[in-house]
Amino acid sequence: MELIERGHALQLLQQALETAAQGSGRTALVCGEAGIGKTSLVTQLLSQHREGRVLWGGCEALFSPRPLGPLYDMAGALGAKLQSMLGLEGRRVELFASFLEELQHSRGTTVVVLEDLHWADAATLDLVKFLARRIQRVRALLVLSYRDDELGERHPLQLVLGDLPADAVVRVPLLPLSEAGVDELARQSSRPADGIYAATGGNPFFVTEALRAEGLPATVRDAVLARAARQPPAVRALLDLAAIVPARIEVDIVDEVLTPTPADVSTALASGLLTADGRSYAFRHELARIAIEQALSAPVAAALHAKVLACLARRGEHGVPMSRLVHHASGAGDSAAVLKYALHAGDEAASHGAHCEAASLYRTALAHAGGLPPAERANLLERHSYQCYVIDQNDCAMEERLAALAIWRKLGDVRQEGLTLRWLSRLSWFGGRKREAEEYANQAVQLLQDQPEDEAYAWALSNRSQLYMLSGHTTEAVAWGERAIALANRIGSDEVLTHALNNVGTARYMIGLPDGKPMIERSLQIALAHDFEEHVARCYANLVSTAVKTRDYVDAEKQIAEAMRYFCARDLDSWSNYILVWQARLDFERSDWDAAADIAGRLVTAHDVAVVTRICALVVLARVRLRRGDPGARELLEEAVALAQQSGELQRLAPVAAAHAEEAWLRNDGAPVDAIVLHAYALAEERQDRRALGELRYWCLRLGLMQAGPEGTEEPYALQIDGHWREAADTWQRLGCLYERALCLLEGDESAMREAVAVLESLGASAAVKRCREHLRDAGVRGVARGPRATTSANPAGLTARELQILSLLAENLTNAEIARRLVRSEKTVDHHISAILRKLDVRSRGEAAAMAGRLAFTTPAVERPAARRQRLDS
Structure with missing residues (x-):
């Protein structure tokens, strides 16, 4: 049948394809509910695309989707170089770049179709981000189809779509057919349309199924099942077998399990439910497959899954995706097979940087792990915990480690208990619970210090160093870290060595010692050489955060770019989110408030973001809103205060305190300043943190909370506090901190004060402009407007x-x-x-x-x- 009421959608796609053909690629988002006609629309577009090639791949509804499944679908149409790279460990960035290069060198216009992205694995979503951000360089149209009604706020695809470049994206939402459209479909089918629209809501697939049925069914499921029920037993068996395999089932598997006759196959295809391409069978629509799959009794479904699993197992594990073996083992209820394949697949996914898939696979294994020996179960809990940790699911990671701790204690395994306590310390810190982190760290050291000096004790020492570094205790951080480095060298542990070097280097880098940054860079080299992903991420995190804190913004931007290139190929959400929030703080400090608010807003509303990341995002977003006079700042600050106080770290407390002090200045109502301001100031004096001390001292002086000189304060604030407002303003200008420059100018002569207002107006800092006008009037400057023009x-x-x-x-x-x-x-x-x-x-x-x-x-x-x-x- 011809497409009904899809003319505008088809026109949008054709225009995008024409633009791509001119050398400026586009991304088309084709979305709508299941059965709305996304595939039919794309097929119609491609039927007119004769001067170029088509690469088509889809995502499947497996328990854990195969990483980069769509690329494997289109592998036969890819060049030899790309085919050779599929499945290679640690080559994802190179693979993506090669795919883009192949698109660039294609003679005609290429259409890349990625279907059903709502089921996409994290690696495929990374590919989408990579291509969509570069699509304008190539003659290609990237068509992404997905069910928008299945995307909640926390769905990974939702975050990807929000990051796509708006000027290269064409959105093609598909709506249900109108009643007139349904009537036209009925006319083309020579069927009565009575009641069809009301029963189907205009969903094209539902409409066509209802029109095929003999009489109006109560539901489309009934229509599909009625058509299946009319088939001979051998054909129904074929439909049932195909239904338990998402996407498609190979012809040779069907032949091995059922040995259908050619007549049975012909009848199945004639039913309109099944299609064939010579190598496999597939349902005409996923909804039809689901309807038949759900109608199967549990014993029948389990028996079919067992037969398919046996067929796949006979082929050998290397010829079949592990995720598929897990799917059928789970469907068959074969716990031993699930454990075997899920553990293997989880390890494989983790080695490829597909940590989301690894976590899902280990979770599936745990559901079947009741019969495992205690030590093996504890190991599986720890593997799952680690994957949850790196993908920013900290609560789950903590829960699994606690379960493992109970097992190790029951078994009396002191070494494993100490290692688990070290991990619980780390996870507690990530959760913003400093006191618990300290307690677990001390327990680990006390438990292991009388044991032989091995890697477990080295980890306990390095973890203790890490906590001291994070809280600003430089002397202690270096002392514990050097002990860990010495032990790591004695026992030959490169992983502990890279961890401890990072801790000591960061502690020294933060106080300006010249050997600090080189130590982190050495740690990074070791981590990269051994593919220690978490430690690579930690190195980038500390290089970025310290560069921002010391206002070395150029180096911070360089490190952020390198980090994001590394994260592009790996599901390290905990760390990529942490780097992102420092990007937001960098943008905020350099006056790009829109970019800062965009990143911080996404992290504040995201699910399962680590507390240490969330605090920074809350503060950045709150300060942008404060300065602009936008609503909602107070609520953000209140949450930030609670979380920062729980973390107990100056690097979390100081920005929150500065935000409160600035809010008090903007308010100018004489109300008491939040106690966190003086608490953080005292802590900054105690730690001699020049950055925190500078900003907090400046605001405290402005608010009349103290009288103090500039000693121990970073340069721009020291100049400002000492009365050198012009020199301070020039310093802020060189750094790109325009808001701080305006506040310096406010302390100058009348011309400078007027310039301050102009700068703040250009930034959109409405609340600050209002406060500055009050300052100008108080200073006797005439002709100052009292409000909006x-x-x-x-x-x-x-x-x-x-x-x-x-x-x-x-x-x-x-x-x-x-x-x-x-x-x-x-x-x-x-x-x-x-x-x-x-x-x-x-x-x-x-x-x-x-x-x-x-x-x-x-x-x-x-x-x-x-x-x-x-x-x-x-x-």
């Missing part, structure tokens, strides 16, 4: 005159660069204004803002010439 209050969205000008230029479809040239402003300034416009209008795109400009009765002022503006300001 008349042009701002005259429009319902509260846009400034400049924002109104830019909105009018947006309506003319001008780019940011064109607007900047028209207004004689930098592109970055225009970016800030556009972000403010989108926020005030509560829209998500430039196009929506331009459309709203046409609906609202704004009086947009003429674009002012620079000379006229200077004359007005001078007067």
